[in-house]
Amino acid sequence: MGPTLEDIEQAQAALVGEMVETPVVSLPVSKLPARLADADVTVKLELFQHTNSFKARGAYLGICGLDASARQAGVVAASGGNHALAVAWSAKTASVDALIAMPQATDSMRVEACRALGARVELCADMPAAFALMEGEAANGRFLMHPFEGAHMVLGAATIGAEYVAQASDVDVFVVPVGGGGLISGMSAAIKILKPKATVIGVEPIGADSMKRSFEAGSPQRLERIDTIADSLGSPLAMPLTYGIARANVDEIVHITDDDMRDAMRDYYTALRIVAEPACSASLAAVCGPLKDRLAGRRVGIIACGSNIGLARYREFLGD
Structure with missing residues (x-):
C-alpha cells in the first residue's frame, strides 16, 4: 500500500532544482556520552529545507499539481506552523493565493513569516476551529491543502525516505516522528521498497498519540484532548490514507514525554548547535530515551524534521 517506486522517482524528478537535498551527518557521540545509545546514529537535517521543514516538499x-481552475480559486490550509509556512512559500512560488488558518497560540514568528510570504492569515481560537475554517473555505471553492492526508504530502515525505537510504545505505533502523502521519507514511513506504529489511519506528508524544492508538485499535482513531508542547505533532486524529500506509510499513510506535523532548532539544544544541523545536527533537528523544538500550549496536537514522521557533518560545520550553 502507498506510493510505488515509480511514483517516488517521478516526485524526486519534479523536485530536482526546487528542493534542498538535505545533508545527513553523524551525531557526535563524544558530545553526548551519557545520553546516546551505544549505536551509530546519523541525523538527516531536514530543518535545512525551504521554510525550515520537510513540509515544503509535499506542499510544493x-x-x-493544481489545474487552472484550482489555481484561480486559491488554496487554504490549517496549521500551527511548519505546514502553514510550506503552503505559504509554495503558493508564492506559483503565484497562487493562500489563506492559512492558525490557532491564536501559534508562535508569533510563524504567523509573521506566513504573512511576509504573502499569505492571508486568519487566527482561530484553537486547532479544531482552524480546521473548521479550512473545511468551510474548501467547501466554498478553495483547494484544501491538508497538512498530512494527501497523496502529494505522502510523496513529498517519500522523497525524504528515498534520499536518506541513498545517503546512508548502512542504516538499518529509522526512527521517525509522527504527527498526523504524513511524514512517517511516506518515509516508511520508500524505505520498505528500497530496503525491505530495515526497521521503521514511529515516535509520538504521549499526549498526542492518535497513530499509536490507531495501530492498537486497528483503525484510525480520534483523540478527545491534545496535551504536548510539540504543537507540530499535535494532530487530534489519524486518517485513512496515511494510517493505512503507515500500518503497512511501520514496525512499531513508541511514546515519548515532553520532558524527553526538552532534554533532546538541549542535546541538539550541545551536539550540533541546532535550535530545535520540540517536534524536531522527537527522534533523538526516542533514541536517548525508550529505545536507548534496544538500539545498542545498531546503525540508526533519525530525522530533524524541521524547526520554526522563536527564541522566546524556545527559552520558555526549556525554562531558561
Missing part, C-alpha cells in the same frame, strides 16, 4: 508537489 501539491500546488504544482
